[in-house]
Amino acid sequence: MGLTGSIGAGKSTAAALLRARGLTVLDADEQARLVTAEPETLAELEAAFPGVVRGGALDRAALAARVFGDAAQLARLNAITHPRVRTRMSALEAEAAARGEAWVVQDVPLLFEGGLDKSMDAVLLIDAPLETRVARVMARSGLSREDVLARDARQMPADEKRRRATLTLDNGGDLAALEAQLGAALRELGLAPT
Template sequence: MLKVGLTGGIGSGKSTVSSALAAYGAAVVDADAIAREVVEPGTPGLDAVVAEFGEGVLAPGGGLDRPRLGEVVFADADRLAALNAIVHPLVARRSAELMEEAVAAGVEVVVYDVPLLVENGLGPLYDVVVVVDAPDEVRVERVVRSRGVPREQVWARIRAQADRDARLAAADLVVDNSGTPQELRERVARLWEDLLARA
């Protein structure tokens, strides 16, 4: 079984690539989805976040107010580190469970979709590191257009992540997503062939 670490900065198209690989037959372990799961209402994770950041990070329904929490942590490296110290161990534990399920099911390629792979030095955990890449300006425009996030907030998130050079330096394979959706589909098809050959 081939363990693939898939990463890319906000707006790079990493999730699109991840979905395409799942459609080809990869088992995908999505760190973002798990990060949401471990802080759902009623979880010890959400209790820990509220204990650290206060009731102000809760939405009226009792769930996490992600935009509000984002404003707090992406403007302050210490607060971001405090959040990561709560969430990352919970995500790691759940991810390991999902990996074990994929191994038991006999899947050939397991893709671990993790935004902060480079920042957290996780490259050595995988057989292959794949980076989805696009210029910063392209990524900002995508996020502003698709998610309606204010431009300055997108730049704050980009600055909180590894820079493009650091991410590319960690890559075994790079998927260029600076072009059209069709070009990306063709590149992912070639990537899948490459991953199967390595598996």
């Protein structure tokens, strides 16, 4: 199953709730951090974006400054990192299947944008009103409103995500409301007792 949502929607909160219910959740962002710490990947990133590797580590802020807002540079970055992340995610999913797990959740922020929804049995979308999402991201990251809106604009529109998702949870309320919706969604998918 895929788990996705626009920036600030609460996808990480939903992932934590799914883990608490005993589901294996594979985090694409975590795998991307691991991939970009590998010497081979760092060498490719430095060759493509000189100056983004400092002291043997990726300077994420410098890389973001180089690629965000430049579609060609972002595509170049994705060509280096995405295949490696997908390989790691596939290996982790295979390990879970070997353990006998029938369902594994892949937490992928750009699931639809990367066309990964086509390989999922179901897609759970976490959504929230734009102003709620902007306020959350500004509070947690220190990004300006303009930066958050720019990042949101580079993602697929929420209406299109809702159209493509198997189920959509509205995370505009409190944690209890999200937990209740998540429970109902898991029952609908046959992953929880009724």
